[in-house]
Amino acid sequence: MNPTNSPRQIQIIPVLLLLFASVVLLLLLLNGRQPGVTAAPEGAQSADSLWQDVDEALLRVAGERRIVPQAYRTVALNWDQLNSLLVNVPDSAAARTSEVILSLPLPDGGYGRFQLYETAVMHPDLAAKFPEIRTYAGLGLDDPTATARLDTTPHGFHAMILSANGRVFIDPLTTASTDLYQSYFASDFIPDLPADFAPDVVVEPEGAAEKPAEMSAVTSSGGTLRTYRLAVAATGEYTVYHGGTVPLGQAAIVTAINRVNGIYEREVAVTMQLIANNDSVVYTNGAADPYTNNNGFTMLDENQAVLDSVIGTANYDIGHVFSTGGGGVAWRGSVCGAGIKAQGVTGLTSPIGDPFYVDYVAHEMGHQFAANHTFNSVLGACGGGNRNASTAYEPGSASTIMGYAGICSADNLQSNSDDYFHAISFDEIIAFTTAGNGDNCDVPSATGNTPPTVEAGASYSIPLNTPFTLTGSATDPNGATLTYNWEQFDIGPAGLASTPSGDAPIFRSFPATNSPSRTFPKMSDIVNNTTTIGELLPTYARTMHFRLTVRDNQTPTGGVGLDSTTVTAVASTGPFLVTAPNTAVTWTGNTNQTVTWNVANTTAAPISCANVNIDLSTDGGYTYPYILVSNTPNDGSQSVLATNVSTSSARVRVSCANNIFFDISNANF
The missing domain is CATH 3.40.390.10 (Collagenase (Catalytic Domain))
Known part of the structure; x- marks a missing residue:
């Protein structure tokens, strides 16, 4: 039996907890609220001494909340600890040898460490006028794909983390406090647009634009x-x-x-x-x-x-x-x-x-x-002449920097833009x-960074309405950790993302990942038999172009390499479909079972898929560690020996042995 607290105890305990939390927070803030700089040895500061998690429910904070994410982590910053660290930060010339390591609080409760150097966002004369404004950049140590931008100003501390794992921001909690901060994913902050909001307007220069051939x-x-x-x-x-x-x-x-x-x-x-x-x-x-x-x-x-x-x-x-x-x-x-x-x-x-x-x-x-703009939609703000036909390489609203994410009505791919340029924007x-004219006033400087060398792989012909996976490769002479971004590179008639025609783009861009492969459509949709806007398999004959962009995410300057390939969807073929097992059947381990599929004319040229591989997944269709049979004839039926493994999340995949297309069973068994 659990003892019961008396009414007196029930009243006192929350008061004591509140008093204790308030004293702890007050000591924290008094210890680190002044932005004076004190000397300290180079090296990393403990995340626990620099940042402290705060229960916002116990706070009474003044000022305006201008950024209110849907989810965030509240932390208190020790300014004395931060300034003792920043006093030793080198300039960009020593970026890769900096010994100053800063831990930044992540929204999920962890920390990310960054090797810091100072950035020259202001001319030295301007910086001398505003010594309280300092800017920095960081190279991720725990996540080598991550880079960070930080500043300390009279408004407080700000940080932005760019990573293959998502974009993170650290901003002041309110306008009146430089001690309390919120760490949040960019995807969790969706601002309200004003009632009189209007999309941007592009003023075109006289004369011809840059030629695609160039x-x-x-x-x-x-x-x-x-x-x-x-x-x-x-x-x-x-x-x-x-x-x-x-x-x-x-x-x-x-x-x-x-x-x-x-x-x-x-x-x-x-x-x-x-x-x-x-x-x-x-x-x-x-x-x-x-x-x-x-x-x-x-x-x-x-x-x-x-x-x-x-x-x-x-x-x-x-x-x-x-x-x-x-x-x-x-x-x-x-x-x-x-x-x-x-x-x-x-x-x-x-x-x-x-x-x-x-x-x-x-x-x-x-x-x-x-x-130019990259969206192919004409709905909402994407209409009214804002679409640029020669660069409309993204379906719907687009999702990259030069798109209109969030303001194109039913064609919105997402609420806000991702933090990278589409391949066509890179080209421009x-x-x-x-x-072009932009080469007439810049000051060029060698970076010492050699961009990655990229290979997008061979071209393929595939059946209609059938999933496929593109896999490229890249090498980096500087040994950097690379990220990969596959994008469709086609333009066609304007239209809805859900009803493309001609050579219009049917696959949206997604942020880069650590994997050189991308599955079309994304694997979660294939597994769940769902559709995501901006991801449609080809339903009519067409040749699709794909660009693989590889980034080394280095600082101060990133290296980018690119290569292209094509995928042709062939008329009178497909869909290539697994037909059994396609329900919640039961397979007994070490027994013979039959897998069937619709060949869908894939043995004929130009697809010429003579053999297939059959594999088993035990995680609901995301990975396939068990080979049931390799290089068996593409004849639509094959007896296989069931793997002796216990699972309720099995799926079967049948894939062409010398091609990129496949299908999986529709339900777990």
Whole structure:
């Protein structure tokens, strides 16, 4: 029998617990709230001494919650411990030999360690004016695919982690506290768009765009880093949103650009540095500044006039203005161009967080570096002339930086953009920065990083409406841990993601993984007999092109390698289907059982699949460790010896022995 607490005990225990928790938290914050720098030996700090988990239910925090993820982890930061660590961080020249290791709290309760170096987001003269603003980057140690961007400013600490395991952000919990933070996955923060939200607008330059033939020759990047002088103005409304002073407005700009640089350096070997007098265009009074805050089109010309007058046309390479209205507007391919290079605008009512930095700032600057939209949908914001026919390589809303994720009605693939460029955007930006107008004002520097060498594999012919797996390979001379991204590379008529026609794309892009293979559609849909928007098997004859992009995720500059292959879906074939076992049958171990499948004309040319392999899964169809038979004739039936293993999650897979297509049984048995 469990003893029963008296009423007096029931009342006292929660009070004591609350008092104890409050004292612990107060001691934590008093111990580390001042941002003074103290000397300490180089090396790692204990995550337990730097970060402490906090029960938010016990807190009474002041300030506004501007970022409210659906799920997050609340932690307290010890500033003294952090500053004693950061005082020893080397600059980017010593990035790969840095001995400074910082642990960052992850949303799942663990920590990730990063090798730190300082980044030069600000010109040295600008940095000297704002010594309280510091920016850093990190290379993952526990997860070698991870890179991080961090800053310390009057707004507090900020971090962004880019990884094959997901994108993580660490931001202040409220506007009034620099001691309390939230660690969350980007996918868990879905902001509310304002009622008057409008999609971005691209202003096209006169003359022909970059020719696809010129772009197709590019197969890698990363050996050279291209640096551009960046001027970012702020409307008075933007600065007021971030605290109302020039230092606070400048700090918010630095956080944004440090994060955008983390993406651009990894993806296209481009970085941007804020000019020495950038603070001269950070305005604090919306009623007196030279901008029409809520009109993006008007601000294009206003920003050009302001930057040319205040900064000087010869003193910057790319200009932009941040506001709290007006949406996104940019002149495509304007970097380095006299009279147009300042024509980029990003304005949201809440200019903060991942959606602002990736979906808008990185997107609009992508236009300035000559990238077009990549979505093939015409629903919602994807309509109205926003689709670009020559680069509509992604189904639906698209999901990469130059897409419109979340604003294309029923064609939305997801709520927000992922933090990478589609292969066509890579082609456009690399062509512009290496052989176009973007090569006229950059400062190139050798990185010492050799990009991966990539092999996408042979071309294949497959039956209609049948799953398949593409597998490539890559080598990296620097020994980096590589990530792989397979993307369809076809354009066709505009239309819904669910009803493609002609050569329209039918497979969406997914973030890179550690595996050189991708199964079409994703294995979870095959196992569960479901369909994900943006993933459709070909139902009519067509040739599909696929691009394999491999990243080494190195810092300061990432190396990227690419290769292509084709898959032809053949008329009058398919679907290639397992027909038995296809229900919850019972197989007794070490007994003969019959597997049947629909050959579907796959033995005939050009598919020419003479033999198949039959394998067994015990985890519901995700992996197939048990070989039942190899290279048996593709005749539709085969007796196999059942593996003597106990499971209620068995599936059978029949796959062509010399091809990439397969099918699995529909139900566990």
